[in-house]
Amino acid sequence: MPDAGPIEQVLYEVKKTIVGQDPLLERLVVALLARGHILVEGVPGLAKTLAVKSLAEAIGGEFHRVQFTPDLVPADILGTRVYHQPTGEFQVSLGPVFTNLLLADEINRAPAKVQSALLEVMQERQVTIGRETHRVPNPFLVMATQNPIENEGTYPLPEAQTDRFMMKVLVGYPSVTEEFVIVERALTPAAVIQKIIDPGTLVGLQQQTDRVYVDPSLIEFAVHLAHATREPGRIGLDDLARYVTYGASPRSSISLVLAGRALAFIRGRDYAVPADLTDLALDVLRHRLVLSYEALSDDVTADLILQKILANLPVPEPAGRR
Known part of the structure; x- marks a missing residue:
């Protein structure tokens, strides 16, 4: 029998800060184990960012967040070559995509060339800057969010790009009871998320899932x-x-x-x-x-x-x- 105990402990740890949202948390873990990516649609204030950040802390992984805006360019997320004057050489500066969990916040606010740059990394799990190819860390999960109620200044994702996401999860409002607990928790210092596993252990769990x-x-x-x-x-x-x-x-x-x-x-x-x-x-x-x-x-x-x-x-x- 597979040992899913570490995953259960990770979910338990994340729920110290997240009230409700069980389907989202479960699907985030499914995506991690299946090496997929998630597109999350929901109105602001539903703890989407906190869920990914808490999950990153529980698995001991690195977490980066990119706020997508209309003036973003591919180099802002992938990285670029920077001229180093003392040596007279170009050095590579890696972008925020080089992480274990990347939150692409409001992905539909960036123009198509930026969306395409990110989705290429999701598929190939590598970035080419100049003539050098750099692989992103393993494990690697992209969670992209989009706001369903605001269309002004947005660039809808083409069908060919949304197809690269393993799942699209719809996040709804919490129940009255859940919202009471959320407000109650907001009155006290935030819980500290403990590291339950490390990225190497997660890779081992992915290999168990493959079997x-x-x-x-x-x-x-x-x-x-x-x-x-x-x-x-x-x-x-x-x-x-x-x-x-x-x-x-x-x-x-x-x-x-x-x-x-x-x-x-x-x-x-x-x-x-x-x-x-x-x-x-x-x-x-x-x-x-x-x-x-x-x-x-x-x-x-x-x-x-x-x-x-x-x-x-x-x-x-x-x-x-x-």
Whole structure:
């Protein structure tokens, strides 16, 4: 059986400062174990920044935050070559992207060339400055945030770029009880987050996650789910076809299986079950659908389409390692 104890301790430590937001914290850890990245959408003041910073402290990793603005240039996040006058040579100054956890705050406020520069690092996990290539630290997680209620001065992420994020998590307001605890905690000094593991231990946990067994029937389910978003008529949902211009890419199937495998590890199993995939399906797929104007006019969301598809798609029987 896998030892998910250290991950549970990390989550427990982070919850000393974060009230509620359990789905966000769980998905952050899933992304860390599956070597993916997260796009978080939520209004200001929901502790998105604090969640990532607390997680970095608990895993003993380095944390950097970049506030994206319209005047940002790629060198501001990647780094650049600086002329050193005493030696007459150029030296490389590495940017804030060289860290374990990077918070790209309000990523849709930066122009396309900056977004592209960051997303290239996310995919390749390396940066080329001049003629030299520099790899980012391992582990490496980018959490990008965007504000859903403010459009002025923003540059929406193109579909090809949002597809690079393993998950898109929607963060909502806390409940009345949770908000009471948040306000109560604000009246006392902030809790000190203890280092539970180190980056080397996290890499070992990633390798354990890689050994979690995924039955071929679950891979088949992930593929059929992605195909159903492209051709809803294949599962008897012809009425949805007019709402979807483009369905999920093949990257969605890969991401769903990898994320489900990581969730199975967190839940203490060395094999994945259908619930590991279905619990994450909305987060993995919602940002990969390109909806039609008809969907916007009828107030049909990606989540609503995915929920209908999941309700009509046969789910394989739970099975352990064979």
